[in-house]
Amino acid sequence: MIGAPEDYSAPASPFRIQKFIAFLRKYWWLPVLTLTLALGAATAFFLLATPTFVSSAAMWETEKMNLPEGATFTQDQQTYLGTQSELLRSGRLRQLTLARLQAAGTNAVPLDKDGNPWA
Numbered sequence: 439m440i441g442a443p444e445d446y447s448a449p450a451s452p453f454r455i456q457k458f459i460a461f462l463r464k465y466w467w468l469p470v471l472t473l474t475l476a477l478g479a480a481t482a483f484f485l486l487a488t489p490t491f492v493s494s495a496a497m498w499e500t501e502k503m504n505l506p507e508g509a510t511f512t513q514d515q516q517t518y519l520g521t522q523s524e525l526l527r528s529g530r531l532r533q534l535t536l537a538r539l540q541a542a543g544t545n546a547v548p549l550d551k552d553g554n555p556w557a
Contacts (some may be wrong), residue, residue, distance in 0.1 A: 488546050 539547050548556040
């Protein structure tokens, strides 16, 4: 018939929720086993992986310090910042830092190809 409304129903979906539930009732152990193995592998990886921590820092200093009652104090920048920079780069401070990291045992100290701590 011309102009008659036609029945346009959606095709039946091949996925049925009842089949899925029946599958889960029969093979309930499969998702549980998969989840257990995945969590076990992730835990083992987390516990057995060598911890690595690399740090970098920057030092910011002000040129002028405001004191109470409006007074100001200006540090000699060439000597003060140079002294602080050399102290932070000193071999003694580096040795103490490496000794503390190795004694703590919480982080692995990155080593270069010669076995020396990586700078």
